[in-house]
Amino acid sequence: MGYLARQLGGRTDPAPDAGWEEPPSRKGFFTDTSICIGCKACEVACKEWNALPLDGLELSGNSYDNTGGLGASTWRHVAFVEQSQDRIEAARESGRRLVDLGMPSVGAPSAAPGGSLPDRAGSPQEGAGGGQNLPKNGMPAGYGTLPAPPEDHGPSLGDLLTEKDAVENGAHGTTVDGTPMVGPLPEFRWLMASDVCKHCTHAGCLDVCPTGALFRSEHGTVVVQADICNGCGYCVGACPFGVIERRTDSAASVRADGHVPNVGVAQKCTLCYDRLQHDQRPACAQTCPTTSIRFGEREEMVAAARERVVQLHEQGFTEARLYGANEDDGVGGTGSVFLLLDEPEVYGLPPDPVCATSKLAEMFRMAGWAGTGLLAAAAAAFLGGRR
Amino acid sequence: MTTSPFDSYRPPEEGRRRRRRSGVRGAVSGAVSDAAQGVADRAGRGTSWLNRDGGGRREAPAVPDAEFSSYYGRGVIKPVPWDYKIPAYLFVGGVAAGSGLIATGAAATGRELLRRNSRLTAMAGVAVSGAFLVADLGRPERFLNMMRTVKLTSPMSVGTWILSGFAAFSGVTTATEVARLVPHPEHGPLGVIARLLDAVDAPAAVGQAFFAPPLAAYTAVLLSDTVAPVWFESRRELPFVFVGSAALASSGVQMVLTPTSQTGPVRRFALLGVATELVAMHRLEEHLEELELDEPVRTGEAGAKLRLAKVLTIAGGLGTLLAGRSRAVAVASGLALAGASALTRFGMVEAGIESAKDPRFTVGPQKRRLEERRAAGTVHDSTVTVR
Numbered sequence A: 001m002g003y004l005a006r007q008l009g010g011r012t013d014p015a016p017d018a019g020w021e022e023p024p025s026r027k028g029f030f031t032d033t034s035i036c037i038g039c040k041a042c043e044v045a046c047k048e049w050n051a052l053p054l055d056g057l058e059l060s061g062n063s064y065d066n067t068g069g070l071g072a073s074t075w076r077h078v079a080f081v082e083q084s085q086d087r088i089e090a091a092r093e094s095g096r097r098l099v100d101l102g103m104p105s106v107g108a109p110s111a112a113p114g115g116s117l118p119d120r121a122g123s124p125q126e127g128a129g130g131g132q133n134l135p136k137n138g139m140p141a142g143y144g145t146l147p148a149p150p151e152d153h154g155p156s157l158g159d160l161l162t163e164k165d166a167v168e169n170g171a172h173g174t175t176v177d178g179t180p181m182v183g184p185l186p187e188f189r190w191l192m193a194s195d196v197c198k199h200c201t202h203a204g205c206l207d208v209c210p211t212g213a214l215f216r217s218e219h220g221t222v223v224v225q226a227d228i229c230n231g232c233g234y235c236v237g238a239c240p241f242g243v244i245e246r247r248t249d250s251a252a253s254v255r256a257d258g259h260v261p262n263v264g265v266a267q268k269c270t271l272c273y274d275r276l277q278h279d280q281r282p283a284c285a286q287t288c289p290t291t292s293i294r295f296g297e298r299e300e301m302v303a304a305a306r307e308r309v310v311q312l313h314e315q316g317f318t319e320a321r322l323y324g325a326n327e328d329d330g331v332g333g334t335g336s337v338f339l340l341l342d343e344p345e346v347y348g349l350p351p352d353p354v355c356a357t358s359k360l361a362e363m364f365r366m367a368g369w370a371g372t373g374l375l376a377a378a379a380a381a382f383l384g385g386r387r
Numbered sequence B: 001m002t003t004s005p006f007d008s009y010r011p012p013e014e015g016r017r018r019r020r021r022s023g024v025r026g027a028v029s030g031a032v033s034d035a036a037q038g039v040a041d042r043a044g045r046g047t048s049w050l051n052r053d054g055g056g057r058r059e060a061p062a063v064p065d066a067e068f069s070s071y072y073g074r075g076v077i078k079p080v081p082w083d084y085k086i087p088a089y090l091f092v093g094g095v096a097a098g099s100g101l102i103a104t105g106a107a108a109t110g111r112e113l114l115r116r117n118s119r120l121t122a123m124a125g126v127a128v129s130g131a132f133l134v135a136d137l138g139r140p141e142r143f144l145n146m147m148r149t150v151k152l153t154s155p156m157s158v159g160t161w162i163l164s165g166f167a168a169f170s171g172v173t174t175a176t177e178v179a180r181l182v183p184h185p186e187h188g189p190l191g192v193i194a195r196l197l198d199a200v201d202a203p204a205a206v207g208q209a210f211f212a213p214p215l216a217a218y219t220a221v222l223l224s225d226t227v228a229p230v231w232f233e234s235r236r237e238l239p240f241v242f243v244g245s246a247a248l249a250s251s252g253v254q255m256v257l258t259p260t261s262q263t264g265p266v267r268r269f270a271l272l273g274v275a276t277e278l279v280a281m282h283r284l285e286e287h288l289e290e291l292e293l294d295e296p297v298r299t300g301e302a303g304a305k306l307r308l309a310k311v312l313t314i315a316g317g318l319g320t321l322l323a324g325r326s327r328a329v330a331v332a333s334g335l336a337l338a339g340a341s342a343l344t345r346f347g348m349v350e351a352g353i354e355s356a357k358d359p360r361f362t363v364g365p366q367k368r369r370l371e372e373r374r375a376a377g378t379v380h381d382s383t384v385t386v387r
């Protein structure tokens, strides 16, 4: 693809496109929501490192999420979703559907840790009825575990036998690979996901910024220069993920002198540009106690994400899927890749984000026709009368 | 606000746990309506984002079961932080652009009064619209940062330069008009300046006419190059709506200011504008309807403004047909046309902002187009991937 065509859509490496010569490798996050414990340490660390002002103190009533969402003074946000069994089942169904659709695999072809994968198209094939079908790696798959052996007040032998029977007959369904699951779906689950700026390959915010305040760093990330931004707010409407926001004066200072910096200016995650300059990890990734937030070269992050989703599928978590890892999507792939356990909109993410500038040529063409028409209309109006 | 069965262990909450449970779908959409219900119930707590926009609307019977769940009804994307100044700018800028064309036409066909009035209108319009633009910035004192770069991917940058070019030529044509109006000596420095102005008058008039159509049309790209669903999806029709609106508004202003003997071409220009705007707006509405995105342009304040705009456009258009003989009719139709244009701009801007606030309009169309692509076997461009 030509240099110009690459600027607005499709696969590309953004840093060289932005004019960086021999940039370091593109950096990114892999946020694995399946191991997030919702401690919000990332939110706090980000606030603290970047000295972000307070943007409200309210109980929302939305589970444990009193932050609301990403914004000018919230650059990491942990989402909390409470789900009952039927919604877990729906999530699992939609995950299985993705597999059946033959969604693209990202990067190199899969070599699953447990050996070659059986055909994933037919869902409840082999394992369903065959009593002896044990998982490939010898581990049972799925939610729950076999009941503990009866010591003192353990479960009754009857329960154990029923459960064993259920597992062997595939009563709990199978994984995408056809391995029988060992336990029923839980009645309830939490979804917790730490959201952040996606550092898009084709970042709408950056494309539309008229001052050049937003720029592409050598790490392939998108950063605002607060001293250049004049607060036009255009970037806010151009972000397909609702990330960037203009800081209002309702933000409350956390500093001794009561000053709120950068009021009226667009603000968002910088992917800790300052820390990256010193070969440090971003504050949020550094602080995450579960390694749910991993930071590194984007390629490595995508590879890790792929491995993890395969692993989860093998364990029966059919609902696991990646978000943002595909470079052919509407934003050319994101720098921050996520592993989700339900549809993106459940977490407040758009299911099919498209960078508006990818259609800019079409827009300018239509505007060109309209403008020409206007000129012609004026000419007709004046010259038509002379005759 | 969950669909968890564990909620039954909680103390009752004044009968607002009205669970619809018709299978998986019902539960999923139930969560949405529950969330919406919660939002409605919480009204008056002063949590702006909670009781903002159509929390109650999501409960309206007109909306069938939502096909997706949202994150507590929160918007997925953020609306641009623009207030009335931006639609006001669109209106005044449109008047300026149209007046620039009329001025050049009048100059070319020797309609003195029309030329003078439309040139002064163009200059006043461009000054006022510039003031609106600057005032809407988060940091108005930094407005000159727009001029530090030329960025073709940013319609706002392109537009700033178009506006500047138009303003420069308008400045010259206005200066010539002023020189003609104000008595000044034939000789001496003032005389030299007047003769110089006379010499550059024609080129400046051409320049003004050259910059006018882009000025009228680019504002459509400005809105469309965002992720606000109504604006983005209107990208093919909006330029025609806006040039039509600019033509009829500027003609309307001249019908008010200039006697009917000189406004023959203006009335033809107005009629062409009316026809273009009505057709383009109709197609825009049809297109949005196909995408199930027409609610923001049909309901609420935006819908009311757009409906009134249509009535005024038609009334003004009919009046224009008859305005040849009566100045009073001309003035009334002119005012109707100008008012219609202003209402169109306000209506379209507000509809776009509304559509960005409600996750239905972001997630709904995105899910539908995703499903369509999947049904057609296209899966390579999905943001969500497995393995």
Ligand code: SF4
Pocket (backbone or CB within 6 Å): A197, A198, A199, A200, A202, A203, A204, A205, A206, A222, A238, A239, A240, A241, A242, A243, A244, A268
């Ligand atoms: S478009 Fe949004 S998500 Fe992408 S880089 Fe910009 S602010 Fe981040």
Ligand code: SF4
Pocket (backbone or CB within 6 Å): A205, A208, A209, A210, A211, A212, A213, A214, A224, A228, A229, A230, A231, A232, A233, A234, A235, A236, A265, A266
């Ligand atoms: S608000 Fe600032 S960063 Fe955003 S587009 Fe405008 S100038 Fe650029």
Ligand code: SF4
Pocket (backbone or CB within 6 Å): A045, A046, A047, A049, A050, A075, A076, A196, A268, A269, A270, A271, A272, A273, A282, A283, A284, A285
């Ligand atoms: S990378 Fe830095 S700025 Fe971005 S969310 Fe993490 S801590 Fe905050």
